[in-house]
Amino acid sequence: ATPAPSPTGTLVTVAPTGAEHAKVDLPQLPTTLDELVETGRRCEAAGAALIHLHIRDAAHAPTLDPGLLRASVDALRSETDLVVQLSTGGSVHDPLESRLTVLDAEPDSCSLTCGTTNFGDDVFLNPWGFMSDLYVQAQEREVVPEFELFDLGHVHALRRLLDTHGLPFGARVHVDFVTGVPGGMPATTAALMAGVAMLPPEVTSWSATGIGRGHLPIMAAALSAGGHLRVGMEDNVMFARGRVVEHNDELVARAVELATLMQRPPLTTEQARELLGVKD
Ligand code: KMH
Ligand code: ZN
8 A cells, every 4th residue: 555645844842841740850840931931942943843831830830820821821922933832731630620721821722631541640630521621612712722642542532522512723633642651552653553543534633752761662653654743851851761851952853853864854833833723
């Protein structure tokens, strides 16, 4: 059979912080607004087009404080041209009601996880009612969702969302496979390909990330299968065996190098906006 045509460019997303790592263990984790802006600038210069953002409070703890979220979106908008995506996953301790209020900060995009997952020893809660409310509110507020798929069942739940509520704002459907979370699908090529094979026809682009040591294998698998890439310290803090990531831009630069070698150079921020259907 003829291989499916690959996209000509690669969307490189950076997820620089997450909600799981502690600043005290990893001082180079960007947690302050200045550090996030500096990270955004450097990652954009290295070839990232989208930033997936979790923010921290003054004590470097994860927060969904509406004022801080708004300030972060505004600062990244004014200091970079990155597509700004806010996490609605937050941390496993955030209540569902607060996770819905993330949209008040008016990001370009928001994450939307398509089901509940065991998350290490914790549970990352995403019941149908929450997913559904978040999806409809994102449609109404013209925020483009990125569907986070941690497990194969999540692919099926995405199909239910689309069948129930129609297409997202922007009429594009971009999903991100988050592989290798203890409790979700493993970071293997086989699991990723099973997920890709199940994608509903409405899906217009997909990316993938592998947590921890799944980082490089999933990057290679995604590139070879026509997918886009997500990298960053939220997912992986080791650059190589025995070598901790010093700055998120190293992970972006390596992803760009590999994508370019594969004849799929990084998309510009403008091309990323078009791919995702984000408002100008
Ligand atoms: N921090 C995880 C519990 C998302 O950003 O939407 C959830 C997460 C997914 O990171
Ligand atoms: Zn996240």
